[in-house]
Structures are given as structure tokens and as C-alpha cells.
Amino acid sequence: MTDRDGWLIGKLSDRVGISAHTIRYYERLGLLEPSKRTESGYRIYGEENEERLRFIQKAKRFGLSLDEIKQLITVRIKGTPPCASLKTMVKQHLDDLDRKIEEMVSLRREIASRYKEIDRLLADVSAPTPKQICRGKICGLIESIN
Structure with a gap:
């Protein structure tokens, strides 16, 4: 598998420092788009998957839960910048x-x-x-x- 075609899960795991198990878990939760598959069924990940995983890592540093991160992603997919939602979430975490x-x-x-x-x-x-x-x-x- 070449970098041009994408990466297998192990390579993506190495690139972002997240275990393959966690990547699959994020996929199941809907945080990560389902990956493409090779003819033999192996997952293939691209740059957009890497960017999403890096976003998740950064969002976790704000104290956000995976559910909250998913909400931000959903808001953005619907076309709205999620910054106001982030502000509300971070304020709640600070209060807690x-x-x-x-x-x-x-x-x-x-x-x-x-x-x-x-x-x-x-x-x-x-x-x-x-x-x-x-x-x-x-x-x-x-x-x-x-």
C-alpha cells in the first residue's frame, strides 16, 4: 500500500500515535468516517482520516468527551461552525x-x-x-x- 493510495490502519496508527483498536472504536462511534477497503477487506485511510484523528486528539485536550467531540463534528458537517458550541462546552468543564x-x-x-x-x-x-x-x-x- 503506497502513501498515495492511503494507509493501512497500522501506518495511520503510527502517524497519529493512536492504537489501531482506538481508531476502529472511533469509527464505530461515528467520529471517523468508515474507511475504504481493499479488495481483500483491509481498511484504507487517507489524509482526511489523519486530520480527523488529530482533531480528536486536540479536542480531548480541551477536556471534551467523545460525545462532545462528535457533537462538534456533527455541527460542522451540517455547515455551521461549532465555535459557539465549543465555548459552551469548555465553560461547563471549567465550572465542573x-x-x-x-x-x-x-x-x-x-x-x-x-x-x-x-x-x-x-x-x-x-x-x-x-x-x-x-x-x-x-x-x-x-x-x-x-
Whole structure:
């Protein structure tokens, strides 16, 4: 198979750094146009497939899901630039990340507070742990949390 005719899936995989399995998966999802086939049934991919795969890779760096990428592709195929859709999607991802960061910071504060309490109760690691502190079926320090 020559580069002029297109590439077999292994060559395309090497060119874009995506496994052949992933390329087939993208094809099944409709992210990639079905490839042409040789007489013996091998898939043949061209430059448009390479460009689409590179677009998918770049779009994933925006935090987009494969469904969102497919939506952008569909909007473009219908003749409309998908930039406004991209803006909405990226804003949603930023809002979600901000919410998750707030949750993580809050969780970190809570765990740090619990660690300080454990450290206070078990300040001397060389001393035997007082039984009243570690009462419980497994670990009283955990079980005593309200």
C-alpha cells in the first residue's frame, strides 16, 4: 500500500500515535468516517482520516468527551461552525473543575483537621497506644467520628 493510495490502519496508527483498536472504536462511534477497503477487506485511510484523528486528539485536550467531540463534528458537517458550541462546552468543564477543586480543598481541610486530632492523641509514637483512645472493633479513632 503506497502513501498515495492511503494507509493501512497500522501506518495511520503510527502517524497519529493512536492504537489501531482506538481508531476502529472511533469509527464505530461515528467520529471517523468508515474507511475504504481493499479488495481483500483491509481498511484504507487517507489524509482526511489523519486530520480527523488529530482533531480528536486536540479536542480531548480541551477536556471534551467523545460525545462532545462528535457533537462538534456533527455541527460542522451540517455547515455551521461549532465555535459557539465549543465555548459552551469548555465553560461547563471549567465550572465542573472549579466545583471539584472546591470539594477537594474542603476535603483536604477536613482530613488535615482529623490528622491533627490523631497526631494530638498519638503524639508519642514510641509509647503504647492508650486503650481508651483505640477502643473499637477495628479502630476507635475512625469509629468515634460523628
